[in-house]
Amino acid sequence: MQHDILIAGGGIGGLAAALGLARKEFAVTVLEQAQAFGEIGAGIQIGPNAFHSFDYLGVGDAARAKAVYIDNLVLMDALADERIAAIPLGPDFRARFGNPYAVVHRADLHGVLLDACREHPAVTLRAGAAVETYEQDASAVTVRLRGGETVKGRALVGADGLWSTVRAQVAADGPPRVSGHTTYRSVIPTEQMPEDLRWNAATLWAGPKCHIVHYPLKGGKVFNLVVTYHNDAPEPVAGKPVGKEEVRAGFAHIAERPRRIIDHGQDWKMWVLCDRDPVERWIDGRVVLLGDAAHPMLQYMAQGACMALEDAVCLSHQMEQHAGDLTAAFEAYRRERLSRTGRVQLYSRLMGDYIYHPDGGKAAVRNETMRMMTAEDYYDRIAWLYGGSGLKP
Secondary structure (H helix, E strand, O other), rough: OOOEEEEEEOOOHHHHHHHHHHHHOOEEEEEEEOOOOOOOEEEEEEEEEHHHHHHHHOOHHHHHHHHHHOOOOEEEEEOOOOEEEEOOOHHHHHHEEEEEEEOEEHHHHHHHHHHHHOOOOOOEEEEOOOOEEEEEEOOOOEEEEEEOOEEEEEEEEEEEOOOOOOHHOOOOOOEEEEEEEEEEEEEHHHOOOOHHHOOEEEEEEOOOOOEEEEEEEHHHHHEEEEEEOOOOOOOOOOOEEOOOOHHHHHHHHHHHHHHHHHHHHHOOOEEEEOOOOOOOOEEEEOEEEEEHHOOOHHHHHHHHHHHHHHHHHHHHHHHHHHHOOHHHHHHHHHHHHHEEEEEEHHHHHHHHHHHHHHOHHHHHHHHHHHOOOHHHHHHHHHHHHHOOOOOOO
């Protein structure tokens, strides 16, 4: 009997992997721990490499229809209330990288992938199916779900996020690294955003040990607010509601105009950021890791979802290229993805230290260096990232 490929996790990476594999004529079952398929969180930024992946997965037009196309990536000095740099995202950017840069609500993006999976006859979606452990032999992998049920498959893709139970067996490397940086998120109606800051841009206000990011969502009807500061938080936290005073506490030292943004936020929720060092062990026989389960990263390059999408494309491609030979396909996938995702993991840490949060002389060097750069200079610096894997639909 030919079993399905099992995927632990029904987030963006898991659904993208399911869709990619199904389009290569592999039967897939997605096991999602939540009682319904959905996505929490608010806005995310998606670079051209994410759109390359959408195109490969056959949902490029649907993803573009949900996106907000911003004009610039803007870097502001949060102490001086001055613009440092702006990277234009118009026709020259699109011509250079073959796709746009955009922002989108995470739930909208997840919905595009979920709809495509629901419509594909080779994809089975199971909610309320939390993967706890797995065992394997020469012919199959058997997953044990919370509650005791077992599900057998030909292979298992661990796409179950930062706290992956699949990774706990594959890599056995303990809990993620707690960064000590705490992020607070809010979404507000556009009319509540200060009028002089309603820019059609992804704007970063960079300050000593803190930053503020804002950009429009939902066709410009709302603004996504993400503010982060170093508070040496010792333990992971995800989605905890907090009051405005706690959010304000990390920004008393910055200029009044960016500080005002926080006052307009409502229903703030907090996350303590975690990541991991790159590791080589992504494979255990018939089991392979994908997305945050393989390479969790900090938010500072806005590439977490993009890397998961690329993983899904690469895994699907290698399974087709190797005619379903798991050993060859998984190793080719791991080899192709390891250095790229590891580079983004490490660069994300460096971006936090040297672009988002420096002070004093380090901040002055950042400002002067970035002010001297042209649009083409910026494009050259990010070409390695936004070119994506190069796979075509």
